Amino acid sequence: MLLSADEWQALRLSLEVALWSLLWNLPVATAMAWVLVRRRFPGRTLVDALVHLPLVLPPVLTGYLLLILFGARGPIGGWLQRSFGVHLIFTTAGTVLAVAVMTFPLMVRAIRLTLEGIDTGLEEAARTLGAGPLDRFFSITLPLMLPGILAGAVTAFAAGLGEFGAVITFVSNIPGVTRTLPLALYTALQVPNGDATAARLAITSFTLGLAALVLSEWLSRTLRNQLGRGTAHA
């Protein structure tokens, strides 16, 4: 299947945006999952709800909230612009932010699930063997979280390729800058002769999504088998 130059551009941009938001999210989502599972603090439920909010809000609303917060005159956006000269509105960086926020809960959920399955007794054992808190996290907890992190990453990446509402609301639909696959697909559907383009973009999206889900499932199964699932210390 051959794509036109514009279609390639949309695909490339989608991959680039999804990858960058994934790279930002990986450490943050891992830390967030750890905090939510292992720490008890006042307001934990609220933080948990905030993290998951993008899953339930209309994406347009998330985009709108981003606009308010990160817009040129928004509290965070204005500061970023004054202090670092970073523009988020109508830029690829803004697209990355929108996709990152939308896929964040997916990653946190997947990582959290594996973390909840890790016996804290292993960390206790590591303590008695002389490992301090950071050492324990990097030598025991993180490696055991890896199946969840990878599965979450692949799912978030695939979902990131297809994020529409928050992106179009926050950074608009600019070819080559913010027009990712779903935005290109939407645009194609708006023009009289866009059917062929729409079909090609649809098939591309479909294939990428399916491949990602299969990969994610395979990854987590392989990794779990390697750890000798469940029999670790029955």
Add this chain to the structure above:
Amino acid sequence: MLDVQVRKQRGAFSAQVAFRSATPGVTALFGRSGCGKTTTIHMIAGLLRPDRGHIRIGETVLFDAAQGIDVPAEQRGIGYVFQDARLFPHLTVRDNLRYGARRARGRAAHLKFDDVVELLGLAALLARRPAGLSGGERQRVAIGRALLAQPRLLLLDEPLAAIDVARRGELLPYLEDLRDRLSLPMVFVSHQFEEVLRLAGEVVVLQEGVVAGHGDVIAMSQSAALRAIVGAESLGAVVEGLIEQVDESSGLAQIRVGAGKLLLESAQLRRGQRVRVQLLARDLILATAAPVGLSVRNTLAGTITRLEADGERAWLVFIDTGGVTLMVRVTADAHSALALAVGQPAWVLVKTVSLRGRVFSR
């Protein structure tokens, strides 16, 4: 000297444990489940913070509530072998073993990797992952891992509990070897008196969060505190002695017990070896006159020093045989028929075959 004096309130359960035990040496914390054994060693390890009290090893203060000292677990240098082994599933046996060794914080490496592997028979397992190991193998790896962290004290929480009853015998010799070959202080938790007999020098009996008795195993074997916990079936005085001679032709070995001697089956025993023998109260026979013409090889003469009712239908008779006290359980019927009384001479008959499995090397 390990000096523990701690208090901990956890919900409705309160533990108030105080004991001092010799180091090096093996101390058993013995009691029923839920009596505070695991809570106590968690506090020694630093995994649980006592509300009050102190924990010291020799001159080193690990915890002292009054002075505000609480050395974190990772800096205490105390090895802990958990009941469920807790091997790291993502690491091979070799890397599990090295985990603590790499973090030994400059403590001198008294225990070498190869020696520990040899001592615990781990050579064939090194490349494997924990998931494929049997319960006994896991425990051996867990012990090796704890040892290689070069601990100053080793804690073992029911190391045999997670292993099939049939295979426990495989791990015990390793633990005995550990005790005999390393002069490493150990505290282990158990609810099986036989394990205590095989391994420990001292025993601390815990009941509902408090120390009900503490002393060397031989003295404690007859204490009321212990009797309250071990069942009637496993109650019995413990004697210790050197094998004085081994007679190959009769297959019997001899140890001295107080003024008398005791013949044991000699399989695996050698002259000069120190052994501990438990004489189960239910297996002993009491005579009030010197017996003649019996097949029983062991007759120990002594004097009745104490009589205690043991339930409604039985009595425990304590007999001093030249400095060593034995316990015999007799029925209430026998008690009255023989008109047993303190100060009366008595003979204790021990069938050599009844001692099978009750002889432990020291």
